[in-house]
Amino acid sequence: NAGVTQTPKFQVLKTGQSMTLQCAQDMNHEYMSWYRQDPGMGLRLIHYSVGAGITDQGEVPNGYNVSRSTTEDFPLRLLSAAPSQTSVYFCASSYSQGAYNEAFFGQGTRLTVV
Amino acid sequence: AQSVTQLGSHVSVSEGALVLLRCNYSSSVPPYLFWYVQYPNQGLQLLLKYTTGATLVKGINGFEAEFKKSETSFHLTKPSAHMSDAAEYFCAVSDQGGADGLTFGKGTHLIIQP
Numbered sequence: 168n169a170g171v172t173q174t175p176k177f178q179v180l181k182t183g184q185s186m187t188l189q190c191a192q193d194m195n196h197e198y199m200s201w202y203r204q205d206p207g208m209g210l211r212l213i214h215y216s217v218g219a220g221i222t223d224q225g226e227v228p229n230g231y232n233v234s235r236s237t238t239e240d241f242p243l244r245l246l247s248a249a250p251s252q253t254s255v256y257f258c259a260s261s262y263s264q265g266a267y268n269e270a271f272f273g274q275g276t277r278l279t280v281v
Numbered sequence: 282a283q284s285v286t287q288l289g290s291h292v293s294v295s296e297g298a299l300v301l302l303r304c305n306y307s308s309s310v311p312p313y314l315f316w317y318v319q320y321p322n323q324g325l326q327l328l329l330k331y332t333t334g335a336t337l338v339k340g341i342n343g344f345e346a347e348f349k350k351s352e353t354s355f356h357l358t359k360p361s362a363h364m365s366d367a368a369e370y371f372c373a374v375s376d377q378g379g380a381d382g383l384t385f386g387k388g389t390h391l392i393i394q395p
Contacts, residue, residue: 257325
């Protein structure tokens with residue numbers, strides 16, 4: 168059971184380039200989300216999804232797009248990379264509301280924008 | 282809006298000593314509360330969670346936390362620190378059990394002195 172898989176693990180982009188961070192889960196979880204982690208800031212929510220076809224913005228959505236065409240996948244798109252988007256990105260999934268609401272995290276993607 | 286405050290960005294304890302990591306939250310409704318641990322270059326792993334019911338919650342690796350509604354606190358403790366406990370610890374809150382994503386504190390780096 169792979170859990171939450173993020174690719175790539177590391178990426179260097181030039182300012183203005185676009186790219187997609189991939190996230191896939193094999194636990195049939197309804198809920199998925201993207202966070203960015205910056206030193207001294209904790210994790211901040213970028214976008215989340217409560218099911219296929221349904222997404223919403225989190226705390227820091229500017230510069231990022233998401234879509235959820237399947238239950239398994241939740242890619243994060245950087246439209247035009249900026250140095251301020253240098254960060255570690257984590258994808259997470261969870262089963263549902265109520266008792267089974269533990270979020271499972273991927274290993275992260277370390278992104279550097281130069 | 283929810284918020285989480287973790288007192289102390291760094292906490293240092295001696296091996297064998299009590300570990301106490303503080304977390305205070307603000308939420309307009311009874312919250313779901315979580316503690317996560319992050320080891321270097323890893324994703325986040327759930328230590329424990331409070332949903333409803335018993336206010337003293339036991340987690341993995343000998344950690345526990347007590348939910349105190351009157352103090353809006355959810356402090357994490359471990360009676361005897363081990364070198365392997367050195368990591369970053371995050372407190373998180375959700376109003377909807379995680380469906381709308383988690384709000385994290387800024388984290389506390391736990392240092393274990395030999």
